Amino acid sequence: MTTVVRVDALRKSYGSRHAVRGVGFTVEQGEIFGILGPNGAGKTTTVEALAGLRHADGGTVSVLGIDPQRDPAAIKEVLGVQLQEARLPDRITVSEALRLYASFYPAPADTDELITGLGLAEHRDTRFAKLSGGLRQRLSIALALVGNPRVAILDELTTGLDPQARRAVWDVVERVRAGGVTIILVTHFMDEAERLCDRLVIIDKGKVVAEGAPAELIRGAEGERVFRMRLPVPFDQVRDRLQDLADVDTLTTVADEVEVRGGAHALPAVVLSLAEAAVVPDGIRTLSRSLEDVFVEVTGHSPEPVEVSA
Amino acid sequence: MTTLTASPRLRGFGTLTATQGRLFLRDTGSVVFAIAFPPLLVIGIGLALPGMRAPITDLPEPWAGMPAIHLFAPVALALAVATVALSTLPSQIVAERELGVLRRMATTPMRPQGVLVAQVLVNLCALVAACVLAIAAGALVFGTPAPVAPVAAALAFVLGAAATAGVGLLIAALAPKASAANGIGMLVYFPMLFFAGMWTPGPTMPDTVAAIARFTPLGAMSQALNAAWFEGGFPAAELVVMAAYIAVLYPLAARLFRWS
The missing domain is CATH 3.30.70.1340 (MTH889-like domain)
Structure with missing residues (x-):
């Protein structure tokens, strides 16, 4: 196995608030790797540092041999990222958005294939404002993949989706991985992590508090x-x-x-x-035990109820 | 490798500009406003304000005997430019930032300068179309003459619009919210229009004001237009001032640019 992402002793403060306090983990090629944690645990800051969007105060990050902190321009060529609180212009259509984003990359994926693969074919001429939450998430995944990345970061993928749409998105993620893309999945849904992730870390208050395969974590260290x-x-x-x-x-x-x-x-x-x-x-x-039990044990509180985004 | 690969800085810039242009055209309200505002302004000033069509007698050549509305032609263009560059443009960029449109793009290889220049180009195209209509409207309704030196006038217009847009880009970079962008925009809007001759068009501007005005982007544009339109000279100094604003403001705006 090849390690494609290596994070070591990552630190980041916003003023007096220590968002990330020494997070470290590695991601192997072809994995679906989960980053779990309560809101405000430092998950998004961690992935933003990975994506070269945020400057860390300390520690090292390496993605596909590139240091995103030193060379943010280089990392953006090879990494696909889907972020929270990001959207598209209301009037852009699905196929226009994909063609636009494809034009940013040196060797983009075939946009028609992506549209079909993600079940967006019927909606290719639909404007972003008219898309349902589930379709927006699928488009968001498509945009994260349009640059033919070897690693994709998917942040809070299914927040605000109904159960059926969530399962559809999960299937998509598994298909993407089967296509050889390493996936970093940021979530605070335990069932999502349990279902999708090969390995995961649980982050709380800016630190890694648990690490391993979901089954391992559930079994507990002692195998009780x-x-x-x-x-x-x-x-x-x-x-x-x-x-x-x-x-x-x-x-x-x-x-x-x-x-x-x-x-x-x-x-x-x-x-x-x-x-x-x-x-x-x-x-x-x-x-x-479920992953939720593990989560409660290591973080000391239950996974928050999820705010449904409008 | 024989494939033509654009440098990362330029890659996607054409598609981005074309897409922004298409999205602009889909916003019917904005299109109508952007295209119709300058010609309606010219016609409105000429018809509604008293004395606009009467010849002014106490002006030096080549202005002697010209009706006031002719002197307002460059001012009307300056007003159109100021409205787009200081209000429309920064609001668009800040709105995209507030919505998360820019945050989405931040993860791609597209660079800030590409985003900024694409927005400026789309607005500049709309402005050129609108101002050609405004000049045609002035010519049809009031017999306003065409510029004596059309190439110099066109150059003055494009450089002036781009330089003023640079101020708008800086506002977009500094303003935390759309409301703040509008506030700052209005704060510079009226001083810039003052220097463009809004209240003292053409040769009626006092010399000291004119001397200061030519160092502001819109004042330089207005004076360059006056020279190219009525005097037939080549306004080299003003063009250099505007180019200097572009050379300073664009890199500065790109540097201060925030994706989210």
Whole structure:
């Protein structure tokens, strides 16, 4: 694997507010890499520094071997960026916008192919003001890709979209990656990150507070497993034998269920041990953590409800 | 490589200008205002203000016996230029910044100077069309003569409009919001019109005022137009003043330019 993006000890303050305080991560070629965090965590400042739009106070950034801080003009040739709070003139049509943006790049993509690929064919002559939120986002992705970038940054891609439009946009992102583009996805939607990202960082108060593949993060560092079961016999009857199992850490009763916490092999060990005692549980369910649980643990607060942009 | 690749600075500039031009033409209200305002202004001044068509007797040659409305022809063009350069142009740029249109473009290889010059070119084209109409209207309704030195007049007009647009670009770079751009624009609008001879057209401007005026972009344009229109001279000094404004203001505006 080739590392295409490397951020190290990035710092940026606005006056006395420290927006980014030593963020570091790497992105490998062909990945969908997520940057998660609450609002104001420093996500947008980080990607703006990556895109050569913002001058950092300290640290190093390298994208495809280019230092965007030193050479912002060079980075803009090879990076596709979709930013929040950006829009197009009301009267420009979809195909005009794509042709215009294509003209800025040395080796642009085929605009007709992009229009078809992103499902904009029926809307090629529609003016920006008349496009729905979902179509605007698709156009925005198309514009980020029109320069044939090897890395694309997509910031808050699905904010303000209805569930159906979100899923359509997710499909597009996966297709783009399949086409060989490395994607950096900035989001505060946990489900989006869980569904799309190969790896991600969670940023809070300007620092990376967690890093890894979504599944890894959800599993937790210790690989702890939690499950609950209903038993046909009183719990006391089996408590001792379960307590002695190497993989079981804690046993608690929750309502009419027994909650077991332990290592990766806790579940088979418990079932086997119960079978030896001729006890067959009435029911077993595993409790899976979600990325949201991880987020709450590392940032100390729930993901904000998303403001729907007008 | 045999392919013709434009330098990154120029790449896309043609398409950007053409697109801006098309978007301008789609805004019917603005087009009608931009094209109709200068000719209506000339006709309005001539018909509505008393004494505009009466010959002025106490002027030196070549102005002797000319009706006042003829003296106002360069002033009307200056007014059209000032309106576009100091109000329309900075408002357009600041509005694009406020909406996030420029923020979107900031991520591409397009440079600020390309964005600025494209906007100026589109407005300049509209101005040229409008002012040709205004001159034609003046000629038809009041018999205002065509410029004695048309090439010098055209040069004076284009350079003057571009130089004044430079002031507009600087306003756009400095103004945080559209309302501020309008405020600053109006603040320089009237002094610049004063120096352009709005209240003392042509030879009626006092010498001291005229001496200062020729160092302002619009005053230089107005005096250059007077010279090319009525006197038949080549206004070299004024043209140099206007070129100097362009040479200083455009790079400065590009440097101070903010995408968002």
